[in-house]
Amino acid sequence: VAASLTRVGRLLSGDVRALARAMSAVEGGSSSEAAETLQAVYPRTGRADVIGVTGAPGSGKSTLIGRLVAAFRGRGRRVGVVAVDPSSAFSGGAILGDRVRMQEHATDPDVFIRSMATRGHLGGLARATSDVVDLLDAAGFDPILVETVGVGQDEVEIVRTADAVAVVLVPGMGDDIQALKAGILEIADLFVINKAEREGADRLQADLEAMLALAPAGTSRPPIHRTVAARGEVVEPLADALTALLLSGGPRRATRRRERARARLLTLLGERLLERVGDEALTARALDRLIDDIAERRMDPYTAVQGILERVRVEGR
Ligand SMILES: Nc1nc2c(ncn2[C@@H]2O[C@H](COP(=O)(O)OP(=O)(O)OP(=O)(O)O)[C@@H](O)[C@H]2O)c(=O)[nH]1
Numbered sequence: 477v478a479a480s481l482t483r484v485g486r487l488l489s490g491d492v493r494a495l496a497r498a499m500s501a502v503e504g505g506s507s508s509e510a511a512e513t514l515q516a517v518y519p520r521t522g523r524a525d526v527i528g529v530t531g532a533p534g535s536g537k538s539t540l541i542g543r544l545v546a547a548f549r550g551r552g553r554r555v556g557v558v559a560v561d562p563s564s565a566f567s568g569g570a571i572l573g574d575r576v577r578m579q580e581h582a583t584d585p586d587v588f589i590r591s592m593a594t595r596g597h598l599g600g601l602a603r604a605t606s607d608v609v610d611l612l613d614a615a616g617f618d619p620i621l622v623e624t625v626g627v628g629q630d631e632v633e634i635v636r637t638a639d640a641v642a643v644v645l646v647p648g649m650g651d652d653i654q655a656l657k658a659g660i661l662e663i664a665d666l667f668v669i670n671k672a673e674r675e676g677a678d679r680l681q682a683d684l685e686a687m688l689a690l691a692p693a694g695t696s697r698p699p700i701h702r703t704v705a706a707r708g709e710v711v712e713p714l715a716d717a718l719t720a721l722l723l724s725g726g727p728r729r730a731t732r733r734r735e736r737a738r739a740r741l742l743t744l745l746g747e748r749l750l751e752r753v754g755d756e757a758l759t760a761r762a763l764d765r766l767i768d769d770i771a772e773r774r775m776d777p778y779t780a781v782q783g784i785l786e787r788v789r790v791e792g793r
Pocket residue numbers: 532533534535536537538539540570573577625670671672673703704705706707
């Protein structure tokens with residue numbers, strides 16, 4: 477207990493080694509250490525602004541985040557970055573790429589960058605990402621920028637609960653705007669047209685404006701920013717706009733945070749219940765047999781679940 481207390485104390489004081497260790501634990505190492513740490517730090521979280529940055533692969537999210545980090549550092553803030561990286565589990569190359577793009581911050585003790593693999597988490601990716609964000613928050617990093625590719629369900633779920641969401645688009649991807657429409661456009665608080673030096677930026681902005689004009693009257697229209705992240709151009713006004721969004725985000729922020737709390741509670745409950753079922757009521761072999769029975773119509777799934785639940789011990793019952 478004493479050891480875990482000092483560990484938590486060091487994390488809360490911003491010690492980056494304690495922070496990195498806690499992150500490894502929540503990413504799938506020791507689940508009891510992770511739970512203990514998160515229980516201890518939770519009261520010290522909820523202070524940081526969480527900014528989601530999402531968009532198509534290669535749209536310049538990491539480059540842009542590297543620039544935003546510099547902008548927020550210039551305002552005296554300690555900045556956390558969580559890059560949820562779909563390809564890293566397979567190659568590791570993309571993580572390296574992000575490190576290179578954010579290299580200028582590698583030696584800054586007031587910047588902490590964590591790349592997360594999307595596979596191999598104990599529990600889900602969304603759970604692991606929320607936990608890592610909490611750890612950064614507890615260690616005093618604020619804002620925390622979360623990068624995800626805006627394609628998969630998991631990734632959309634992750635940014636959906638950020639306090640502010642920036643969606644990055646690039647010219648010359650006309651069809652992509654259609655593809656992104658489902659799910660992503662609704663969650664944008666702000667659009668970034670990156671690689672704006674390229675031909676087609678005007679056209680993209682016009683398309684985007686036309687599409688946003690279809691939104692029901694009374695809903696607020698997200699602002700559109702143009703950037704050339706590779707050259708660091710026009711990133712300061714973007715940082716201003718994000719700051720303003722976060723400051724003015726009152727009611728919406730409360731809703732997002734409640735959504736995040738709800739998702740975390742239900743996900744964790746589901747995880748823990750399944751663990752308990754596995755421990756107490758269902759071996760992997762028995763599970764396979766039940767699956768066969770259901771597939772071959774010897775049993776219906778309702779009866780199967782009822783049978784399993786009857787064998788699970790519930791405290792206080
Ligand atoms: N022309 C141009 N290239 C840019 C700009 N911003 C970034 N890039 C380049 O676009 C490429 C992809 O940039 P990243 O920042 O890795 O993009 P990403 O969206 O993080 O990519 P993934 O994480 O792989 O989805 C890199 O070669 C960048 O140098 C820009 O404003 N203009």
